[in-house]
Structure formats: C-alpha cells, structure tokens
Amino acid sequence: MFKAVLADSRVWKSIIESVSTLVDEGVFVADPSGIKLRAMDPSRVAMVDLDLPKGAFESYECSGEVPIGVNFEDMKNVMRRAGSNEKLEIEKGEDEARLKMRLRGKTTRTFSLPLLDTGKEELSVPRIPFNVTVKAPASTITEAIKDAEVVSDFVRMSVEDGQMKITASGDRGEVEVVITKESGELLSVEVKEPSQALYSLNYLSKMMTAASLAEIVAIMFSKEMPLRLDFNLSSGGKIVYYLAPRMESE
Amino acid sequence: MYGWIGEILPAEAAGSVSTRALEVRSRHAPLCILCRGGRRLCGKAVCPIELKARALISNSGAVMRTELSGSSPPSVFVGRYGYPKVSIGPMVPPVYGDTSVMDVPESWLFESIPSIVNYRYSLVRGTARVEVDAARRGGRLVDSLQELSMGAAPADAEVTFAKPPAGRISIDDNSQPFGPSAPLKQFSISAVKVDHRIEKAFYDGDCLASEALYDLYNSGVEVSKLQRAFSMGVFGVQKNRRLVPTRWSITAVDSILSQRLIDEVKSYETIDKYQVYFWKHQHNTFAAILLPRAWSFEWMEAWFPGTFWNQEGISAAVEGDYEGYGGRKTYPGIGGCYFSCRLGVAEHLKSIRRQAAALVVREIMPEFPLPLGVWFVRENVRAMFRKPHNEFDDLPSALRHLGGLLRVPLGKWISKSTILRDSFLQRRMDEYFKAGGL
Numbered sequence: 001m002f003k004a005v006l007a008d009s010r011v012w013k014s015i016i017e018s019v020s021t022l023v024d025e026g027v028f029v030a031d032p033s034g035i036k037l038r039a040m041d042p043s044r045v046a047m048v049d050l051d052l053p054k055g056a057f058e059s060y061e062c063s064g065e066v067p068i069g070v071n072f073e074d075m076k077n078v079m080r081r082a083g084s085n086e087k088l089e090i091e092k093g094e095d096e097a098r099l100k101m102r103l104r105g106k107t108t109r110t111f112s113l114p115l116l117d118t119g120k121e122e123l124s125v126p127r128i129p130f131n132v133t134v135k136a137p138a139s140t141i142t143e144a145i146k147d148a149e150v151v152s153d154f155v156r157m158s159v160e161d162g163q164m165k166i167t168a169s170g171d172r173g174e175v176e177v178v179i180t181k182e183s184g185e186l187l188s189v190e191v192k193e194p195s196q197a198l199y200s201l202n203y204l205s206k207m208m209t210a211a212s213l214a215e216i217v218a219i220m221f222s223k224e225m226p227l228r229l230d231f232n233l234s235s236g237g238k239i240v241y242y243l244a245p246r247m248e249s250e
Numbered sequence: 251m252y253g254w255i256g257e258i259l260p261a262e263a264a265g266s267v268s269t270r271a272l273e274v275r276s277r278h279a280p281l282c283i284l285c286r287g288g289r290r291l292c293g294k295a296v297c298p299i300e301l302k303a304r305a306l307i308s309n310s311g312a313v314m315r316t317e318l319s320g321s322s323p324p325s326v327f328v329g330r331y332g333y334p335k336v337s338i339g340p341m342v343p344p345v346y347g348d349t350s351v352m353d354v355p356e357s358w359l360f361e362s363i364p365s366i367v368n369y370r371y372s373l374v375r376g377t378a379r380v381e382v383d384a385a386r387r388g389g390r391l392v393d394s395l396q397e398l399s400m401g402a403a404p405a406d407a408e409v410t411f412a413k414p415p416a417g418r419i420s421i422d423d424n425s426q427p428f429g430p431s432a433p434l435k436q437f438s439i440s441a442v443k444v445d446h447r448i449e450k451a452f453y454d455g456d457c458l459a460s461e462a463l464y465d466l467y468n469s470g471v472e473v474s475k476l477q478r479a480f481s482m483g484v485f486g487v488q489k490n491r492r493l494v495p496t497r498w499s500i501t502a503v504d505s506i507l508s509q510r511l512i513d514e515v516k517s518y519e520t521i522d523k524y525q526v527y528f529w530k531h532q533h534n535t536f537a538a539i540l541l542p543r544a545w546s547f548e549w550m551e552a553w554f555p556g557t558f559w560n561q562e563g564i565s566a567a568v569e570g571d572y573e574g575y576g577g578r579k580t581y582p583g584i585g586g587c588y589f590s591c592r593l594g595v596a597e598h599l600k601s602i603r604r605q606a607a608a609l610v611v612r613e614i615m616p617e618f619p620l621p622l623g624v625w626f627v628r629e630n631v632r633a634m635f636r637k638p639h640n641e642f643d644d645l646p647s648a649l650r651h652l653g654g655l656l657r658v659p660l661g662k663w664i665s666k667s668t669i670l671r672d673s674f675l676q677r678r679m680d681e682y683f684k685a686g687g688l
Contacts, residue, residue, distance in 0.1 A: 042516070042544035042575045044678040126682035200676065202574070226682055244677040 002030045002066040002092045005058045009088035009103055011213070011235045013079040015050065018210040018231075018239055020072030022048050022203075025116055028068040030092075034060070034237075038123045046203045049125055049240040056236030058087070068092060068099060069116035075101075078111045126242060130220035130228065131195045132159045135187040136179060138211035138231065141166075141219070144177040145205050151175050154246055155204065157221055158196030162189055164219075168201070187216065195223045198246040207241040214239075221245075295533065295617035301364055302620075305371035306430070314415060314430070318374055319408040321346045323353035324401035324442065327375050328481045330495035334383070338391070338482075338493060339376035339434050340398060342407045349404045355625030356472050359633060363532065366622055376409050376434035382492040385483025392482075392493075394439055399482040400452060402445040410436040447471055448479050455488030462486070463503060464510045473593070474625065477503045500624060501586035504593045509577070511596035516545050516575075521604045523641040524648035528655050529634035533618035534626075536610065536634045537655055538595070539648055541673060543607040545599075548572040548669045549591045551584065552613045552658045566613070566658050572668040590624040594631030609669045613657055645673055 006012050019026065019037060026039040034053035040046070054060040078101055082088065086105035092098075092115075102110045144166040148155040152170035159165075164186055166177040179185050199221075207229055211217065214231035221227040229241040282299065285291040325341035343349050351357055352369040384392045398405060415432035447469055451462040462485040463476055481499035483491040494502060525540040550570030571582035582588040595608045610631060642648035649670075653660035664670045 040679060043546070044544070044680055045676060047679050124683060126679065128682060224677075226677075226679065242679060242682075244679050244682070247675045247677065249671070249675060 001094050002062045002068070002090075004030070004035070004060045004062075004090050006056075006088045006090075006235075007058045008235070009079070009082040009086045010084065011233075012088050012090075013076075013082055014210075014212045015052075015233075015239070016072055016075050016079055018207075018213065019048055019050060020076055021206040021209045022046055022241075024073065025069065025071045027116075028070065030062045030066040030068060031064070032062050038125070040123060041203075045200065045244050046207070047123070047126075047242040049242070050237070051240075052233075052237035056233070066092060070099065070113060071116060074113055078113065081109070081111075125240075126226060128220075128225050128228065128242075129222060130225070131191065131193040131222040133188075133190040133218060133220045134159060134164050135216055135218045136164070136185055137187070138208070138214055138217040140179060140185045141217055142205075142208045142211050144179070145201060145208055147175050147177050149201050149205065153201055154198050155201050156196055156198050157219070157227065158194075159189060159191055160194040160196075162186075162191075164189070193222075195221060197221050197223050197225065197227065198248060199227050199243055200246055203243050207243065210239045210241070293616040294619045296363070296619050298620040301367050302371065305364070305368040316411045316414050316432075316435075317409070318342055318344055318411070318415075319346075319406070320344050321349045321404035322398060322401075322407045322439070323349045323351070323373075324398045324403075324405050324478075325353040325373055326395050326399045326478060326482055326496075328493050328495045328499070329377070330497055332379070333495060334492075335379055335381055336493060336495055337377040337379050338395060339378055339431070340395060340407055340409065340437060340439070341373040341375050341429070342409050343372040343374070345372070346406065347404070353474070353478070354472065355474050355623065356629065358625070359531070359629045363619060363622070367620075371429045373429045374409070374415050375429060375431035376411065376437060377431050378434045380493070382483070382494075385493045386488060386491040391434075391437065394437065396452070396482045396484050397442045397444060398439055399479045400444040400448045400484060401442045403443045405442040406440040408436075408438050409434065445471065445475065448475070448484065452479075452484040455491075457485075457487070459486030459490075460506045460510070463506055467507050473503060473507065473628070476507075497586070501589050504586065504589035504624070504628065508589060508593040508596040511593070511600045512545060512577075515596060515599045515605045518599070518603050518605045520544065521602075521606045523643060524645055525606075525639045525641055526648050526651050526655075527634050527637065527639045529630060529637060531630055531633065533615040534630065535613040535615075535656065536630050537652060538608060538610040538631075538634060539652055540606040540608050541645065541669070543673075544575050545605045546572070546574045546607040546669060547592055547595060548609045548667060549582075549584065549588050550609070550611045550663070550667060551587075552611065554614060554616050554657075566662075568658060568662055568666045570611075570666060570668075585624075587624045587627040590628035591631050594628055594635060597632065598635035607669055607673075609667055611656065611663060 022041040023039040026037055028035050028037045037050040039048055082103055083105055086103045089102040089104065091100040097115055099113045099115055100110055101113060102108060148166060148168035151173040152168035155166055155168045157166060162181060164179040168175050210231040213233045215234065218230040224245055224247065226245060227243045231239045233239065320343045322340055322342045327339055327341050329337040343352060352373060358366050378391055380392065411432035412435045413432055415430040447466055448471065451457060451466060466476055477500045480503050481494045481496045483493045520542045521540055522542055524542065527538040529536045548570055550568060552566040552568045554566045569584055571584045571588050591610050595610060599605060640651055642651065649660060
C-alpha cells in the first residue's frame with residue numbers, strides 16, 4: 001500500500017517533465033522513507049537520480065518497498081490536465097496493476113494509469129572525483145546554454161581563477177559566457193584543480209528543464225569525467241543528473 | 251539549343267515531332283554542343299538529355315495530340331506549385347493493356363535506366379487547378395481521380411486536352427525525368443477495380459491517416475500505392491482530408507511508416523555485434539554499418555565530380571543528415587531520400603527484431619546519368635539488407651572493412667558522420683560504474 005499527497009500538483013508535473021526529458025519510462029521505488037527513481041537515457045550518455053523524501057509530501061504512507069513502473073508520456077498527459085490550486089494524490093493499492101492519480105480542486109478527478117513491468121536494471125550511482133564544484137542561479141546557466149546552442153552542439157565548461165567560463169565553437173561561430181563572483185552570479189566556487197571538459201548541449205539543455213523546480217544549480221565536473229548537476233527542489237527533495245563527457249576531437 | 255537533338259535522333263523519331271516543342275537545358279551547354287550525345291564529355295555512361303529526348307520523342311507521335319486514350323497504370327499526379335491551389339490530373343499512356351509496371355517503382359530496381367525513363371515519358375499528365383480541400387468536398391474530377399488512385403489494376407481512360415501536350419516541354423540534364431502535360435478538358439475512366447483494403451480506409455472518416463497507412467502497409471499494400479492514394483487525400487479524419495502534392499506525399503508516407511516502425515524497433519534489444527552491409531547497383535554503391543547501440547540514424551551521400559549535384563567539384567561532395575534516439579524536428583537538408591532510406595533501415599530492424607544505430611552511405615559515380623526519384627534509394631537500401639552481412643566485434647574492424655568497400659576515404663566519412671564521431675568521442679555512463687575503476 002502506497003499513498004502520497006502533494007500540496008501542489010504542478011510540482012509533480014515539473015518533476016515528471018524533468019525526468020521524461022531523458023527517459024520514456026522508468027520505475028519509481030517508494031519505501032517508507034520516500035520515493036526514488038534512477039534511470040539512464042537509452043543512449044546511455046546521461047542519467048537522472050530523483051530523491052523525494054517523505055518530507056516533500058503533505059502526507060505520505062508506504063508499507064514496504066513498492067515499485068511503480070510508468071510510461072512518462074502517459075503520466076505527463078494526465079498532469080497536463082492539472083489546474084492551479086489542485087492537490088495531487090498518488091495511490092497504489094496492494095496487488096493493484098494500476099496507479100491512481102487524483103486531482104483535488106473544485107472537483108475531484110481520478111485517473112488510473114496502467115503500470116509497466118518492473119524488470120529494469122538496478123543502477124548504482126557513479127563515484128566520480130570532482131575537481132570543481134560551482135553554484136549558480138539555474139536561470140543563469142539556462143541562458144548560457146542557450147547562448148552556446150546558437151553556435152554549436154557541444155559546450156566547454158571551465159573553471160579557473162575563481163570564474164566560470166562556458167564556451168562553444170563550431171561552423172556557426174564562437175561564443176564565450178563568463179560568470180564571475182563579482183557580478184553575483186557565481187554563488188560559490190570550490191576548485192581542487194582548475195578543470196575544463198566538453199559536454200553535449202542537447203543533453204544539457206534537457207537537464208535544465210529542472211530549473212523550474214530549483215533556484216540554484218550546483219555543477220560538478222573534472223577533466224574528461226562526467227558532469228553532475230544538482231537541483232535541490234524548493235518543494236523538498238533533489239534531482240541529480242549525470243552526463244558523460246565528450247572527448248576532444250584532436 | 252535543340253538543333254543537335256534532331257541530328258542525334260533516329261530519322262523516324264525526329265520527323266514525327268517538331269523539335270521546337272522541346273526546350274533543352276544543360277548545365278554544361280558548351281560541352282553538349284561539342285558532344286551531341288556521342289562523346290560522353292560530361293563523364294556519364296549515357297547522355298541524360300538524349301535519354302530523355304529519345305523516350306519523349308518515341309512516345310510523341312501518339313502523345314502530342316489533344317485526344318489521348320489508354321490504360322492508366324493507375325496513376326495520378328498532384329503538383330506542388332501554387333499550393334494550396336494545386337494542379338491535379340490523371341497520368342495516362344497512349345497504350346492499352348497491362349500498363350501497371352509504369353507506376354510501380356518497387357518493380358523497377360532491375361530495369362534498365364532507359365526503360366525507367368521511358369515509363370516516365372509515356373505517361374501524359376492532364377492538369378486542372380483545384381483547392382487542396384477538394385479532397386473532402388469531392389466533385390466530378392476529384393471523385394474519379396480518388397477512385398483511380400485506389401485502383402488495383404490498370405483502368406482505361408479517355409482524356410481530352412485543351413491544347414496538345416507539347417508547346418514547352420523542357421528536358422535538362424540534371425532533373426528527374428518528367429513526362430509531358432497539358433490542361434485537362436475532359437476526362438473519363440471505365441470502371442476502376444479498386445483495392446478493397448484501401449477503399450475500406452477511404453470510407454473510414456474517423457481513422458487517422460497514419461493509422462490507416464500503417465495498417466495497410468502491414469497488410470501488404472505496396473508503399474507506392476499508399477503514396478498515390480495518400481496524394482489524393484483518401485485517408486484520415488474526414489474533416490482534415492486534403493490533396494497532397496505527389497512529391498510531399500511520397501516523403502510523408504516514407505516518414506510516417508518508418509516512424510511507426512522505429513517506435514516498435516525501440517522496444518527491441520540492440521544487436522550484439524557491428525554489422526556491415528554492402529550493395530552495388532547501376533553506378534551506385536550503398537553500404538551500411540549497424541552499431542550495437544540504441545536507435546539513431548544517419549544517411550549520407552557522396553556525389554562524385556560530374557554528378558548532378560556536384561558538377562564542378564574536384565573531389566566527392568559528402569552530405570548527410572542525422573537523428574538521435576528522440577528523432578528530429580526539422581526537415582533534413584539532404585531531402586526526401588532521408589526518409590526513404592530510413593524506411594528501408596527500419597523495415598530491416600523490425601524484421602530481425604533488434605535495434606541499432608544505423609549509418610547508411612551512398613556513393614554516386616559520375617557514370618550514373620540522372621536522378622530517378624527517391625524510390626531508387628528505398629529499393630536499393632531494401633536490396634542491400636536482403637544480402638548477407640559481415641559481423642565484427644569492434645568498431646575499428648568494422649570500419650576497416652567498410653573502408654575497403656568505398657571509394658571516398660574512410661577519414662572523410664568519419665569526419666562528416668555524427669554517428670561515427672559520436673562513437674569515438676562521446677563517452678557513456680557505463681564506463682564510470684566499473685568496479686574499483688575510480
């Protein structure tokens with residue numbers, strides 16, 4: 001038996017959007033401490049790790065471990081129907097093959113979604129030594145990524161001398177975005193070793209979908225190592241993305 | 251510059267038509283005047299202008315009149331100029347009998363290029379201007395063309411043109427062969443034997459066009475038949491039906507069908523080795539490499555100097571387009587052949603119930619005389635996948651094998667290919683889970 005209530009249904013809508021940007025289907029695992037989801041995109045280049053502790057919900061009940069396999073497209077379509085000022089109840093009864101999603105507002109609407117087989121691989125999280133950790137407003141990073149997309153499909157992240165540079169170059173030109181502490185846009189910088197690395201913009205811009213749920217993003221990376229993006233959700237909980245690097249071509 | 255056409259053609263053909271009815275265009279006109287189809291100065295195996303002119307003139311005696319009757323294969327045409335007010339009409343040859351082969355590209359792969367060109371020029375096109383939403387409003391002409399477009403066998407047709415289908419027929423050395431046309435005055439067909447599977451979809455005004463197409467495709471209806479019927483707007487939700495210019499219809503059907511197949515293929519396991527396929531036909535080389543990865547697709551063409559899209563170059567021009575697992579949102583610059591190739595690839599993966607990342611390349615030799623239409627890509631890709639393939643444990647070995655089969659240096663393919671560059675440069679998350687690795 002599992003039942004969770006979110007005070008604002010739109011939070012769930014954004015969470016589903018942030019996850020489904022990488023994967024079509026996945027398995028939420030609910031246990032007495034909260035809901036988790038870990039999934040790899042089909043090309044195995046990126047990963048999402050969602051953690052919604054019990055405290056992120058208005059009320060939460062779960063006995064034992066309950067796997068909930070869903071098609072995110074279907075769930076997104078349900079959430080598209082959610083209005084503002086509506087509560088969301090998510091419920092799965094013992095031995096039920098369906099997930100109930102109830103929107104409580106002026107009316108009470110209950111959707112019932114088929115559950116998918118849960119025979120998915122179990123993923124652990126990669127252990128990566130990060131040489132750089134920076135924090136910045138999520139919107140600032142979103143804009144920098146959009147700038148880079150104007151000229152290229154890949155972006156170079158680098159941190160040196162206390163400032164972050166996001167640069168890109170391609171047939172269509174070059175761009176450099178500098179984010180400094182002085183301007184107030186770089187909230188914190190920790191550098192073990194000045195580092196730079198190349199990442200796919202396509203994936204990065206998908207991951208920035210989660211910017212709607214968090215004011216600040218923490219960016220971690222090392223040379224030729226995956227990038228990690230942490231979004232601490234204002235509503236409680238956390239979305240972490242990993243993105244495998246792109247090697248230099250020469 | 252039509253004078254020389256008269257000189258190179260057989261006397262009986264040249265005599266039967268005024269060569270003034272022809273407008274000849276060539277990108278290398280000075281060469282053509284020296285060559286007159288005889289010396290192959292442009293490097294092609296046969297002179298494309300001569301090829302077209304012969305086909306046109308051999309049909310012209312029967313064709314250049316205001317009245318025409320014959321058995322439509324069946325065939326219809328919807329033009330794209332002036333959309334949403336387009337010109338539509340039947341395509342009718344000046345002969346009776348089993349003309350079905352004239353409009354079934356699926357059966358043309360092993361035909362000679364001159365006979366394919368001849369099919370194109372034997373079909374005379376009547377034209378009448380209508381709004382595209384006439385597909386749902388109906389009308390005498392639209393009704394009978396819709397019926398014809400659903401035909402399962404040739405139908406006898408009589409056509410009266412407002413003027414002889416001559417006047418200005420342009421033939422040039424770098425475009426698809428296209429037969430003569432004239433404004434339609436009257437058109438009648440005998441009873442059409444319609445394909446009942448298609449007719450059923452026609453009467454189902456609630457079924458989405460993509461659903462209807464995929465069902466019919468799975469029940470064995472040829473892609474070219476679907477493209478023909480689709481162009482006359484016989485599928486889809488009744489209030490959305492409209493005429494679709496033939497060229498768009500061909501690509502729409504290739505795109506819709508391949509997308510449906512890809513959606514299925516994505517639920518299959520990946521192949522477990524690198525596979526290389528190869529096929530050579532009529533001065534064209536097709537090769538594919540399938541990588542044991544999630545679905546993605548890339549189609550690249552290399553035009554050697556002297557081919558229609560690379561007249562002046564000194565080395566092969568390589569162009570291509572790509573889509574990742576999530577598909578693409580923009581129209582590929584390389585054109586509709588992208589979707590024809592994608593259909594061939596998706597059909598193959600569906601048949602082996604596996605997914606893969608697929609790179610298909612085509613090399614077009616200068617001897618290949620003229621573009622024949624996107625069906626040429628679709629049918630060659632299908633033929634390639636019918637042949638046995640080679641398997642390799644790693645990408646470098648597969649590429650070495652591929653390199654040995656192609657004329658364009660491997661390095662050039664790699665530098666232009668998103669899939670290949672990605673395989674070498676893009677790391678995967680799996681590498682960072684290895685036990686004790688970090």
